[in-house]
Amino acid sequence: xxxxxxxxxxxxxxxxxxxxxxxxxxxxxxxxxxxxxxxxxxxxxxxxxxxxxxxxxxxxxxxxxxxxxxxxxxxxxxxxxxxxxxxxxxxxxxxxxxxxxxxxxxxxxxxxxxxxxxxxxxxxxxxxxxxxxxxxxxxxxxxxxxxxxxxxxxxxxxxxxxxxxxxxxxx
Amino acid sequence: xxxxxxxxxxxxxxxxxxxxxxxxxxxxxxxxxxxxxxxxxxxxxxxxxxxxxxxxxxxxxxxxxxxxxxxxxxxxxxxxxxxxxxxxxxxxxxxxxxxxxxxxxxxxxxxxxxxxxxxxxxxxxxxxxxxxxxxxxxxxxxxxxxxxxxxxxxxxxxxxxxxxxxxxxxxx
Numbered sequence: 507x508x509x510x511x512x513x514x515x516x517x518x519x520x521x522x523x524x525x526x527x528x529x530x531x532x533x534x535x536x537x538x539x540x541x542x543x544x545x546x547x548x549x550x551x552x553x554x555x556x557x558x559x560x561x562x563x564x565x566x567x568x569x570x571x572x573x574x575x576x577x578x579x580x581x582x583x584x585x586x587x588x589x590x591x592x593x594x595x596x597x598x599x600x601x602x603x604x605x606x607x608x609x610x611x612x613x614x615x616x617x618x619x620x621x622x623x624x625x626x627x628x629x630x631x632x633x634x635x636x637x638x639x640x641x642x643x644x645x646x647x648x649x650x651x652x653x654x655x656x657x658x659x660x661x662x663x664x665x666x667x668x669x670x671x672x673x674x675x676x677x
Numbered sequence: 678x679x680x681x682x683x684x685x686x687x688x689x690x691x692x693x694x695x696x697x698x699x700x701x702x703x704x705x706x707x708x709x710x711x712x713x714x715x716x717x718x719x720x721x722x723x724x725x726x727x728x729x730x731x732x733x734x735x736x737x738x739x740x741x742x743x744x745x746x747x748x749x750x751x752x753x754x755x756x757x758x759x760x761x762x763x764x765x766x767x768x769x770x771x772x773x774x775x776x777x778x779x780x781x782x783x784x785x786x787x788x789x790x791x792x793x794x795x796x797x798x799x800x801x802x803x804x805x806x807x808x809x810x811x812x813x814x815x816x817x818x819x820x821x822x823x824x825x826x827x828x829x830x831x832x833x834x835x836x837x838x839x840x841x842x843x844x845x846x847x848x849x
Contacts, residue, residue: 521730524731607723611723611727654692657691660720
């Protein structure tokens with residue numbers, strides 16, 4: 507793969523890499539660095555990329571594996587610092603932070619890595635189950651189960667949050 | 678509304694197709710959502726907003742890096758080409774250095790004694806030519822030397838003046 511092909515086939519996937527990395531790492535800056543690392547690695551091995559049948563799946567899987575490596579290394583050193591941690595609402599947040607969109611993002615980030623990766627690959631990127639299965643190295647059935655669990659959890663959390671807001675309003 | 682409710686239940690069970698999910702997204706985006714389902718609008722809004730997140734920072738660096746690498750490759754090829762051409766030129770110009778023979782006026786000469794005499798003769802010719810070309814310069818130097826002679830006299834005058842000054846001081 508020459509630089510022209512690389513610019514046309516790999517570089518346009520960078521935004522997808524970034525969203526996947528951000529979903530796994532829960533940190534924008536780390537995700538940017540991870541994308542850069544991946545692109546440099548892919549560039550160095552560009553001669554082998556012509557032989558890859560499913561370039562999208564292959565590169566997305568590489569992005570996920572790279573992010574999991576980062577998490578593993580960071581866990582050895584210190585606990586991974588996320589910039590979007592989910593926490594229970596305190597009274598101040600309840601009054602000041604009624605933005606449900608922000609809360610839902612936190613809820614998704616608080617899911618286990620596999621579930622948040624799968625729900626975003628499906629609901630944000632619109633990928634088919636077989637594509638997600640390829641990227642995550644799971645069976646389609648396992649992907650379907652994880653997707654269902656992730657959505658159910660988000661639903662429960664949204665309902666809980668809504669219940670709390672309603673209780674606050676009644677008080 | 679009932680249809681959307683069922684579709685949403687199917688969605689939460691993870692049984693919807695991509696097309697059905699697109700239908701759900703469009704429904705929640707329309708703004709015409711029933712009050713019962715409004716609570717889930719923000720969820721689909723999140724998915725809609727996250728697709729716009731982009732990786733701007735790393736791309737610039739990588740593209741610049743690629744261009745730099747490309748330039749390095751072009752330069753390497755150019756320098757290699759120039760070096761190869763020069764080597765070829767030297768080989769063609771001085772083949773006797775490689776195969777121990779000389780080429781004079783298109784004739785191959787392998788007799789070393791003859792070649793040495795030939796080179797000596799040519800070198801003497803070069804020496805004569807150099808001498809001839811140096812003659813006008815030598816003449817110019819000679820003329821310059823003649824022109825500078827009065828200057829030497831001036832130096833003598835200065836020496837005499839110094840001696841005279843010394844004598845005056847002694848008398849005092």
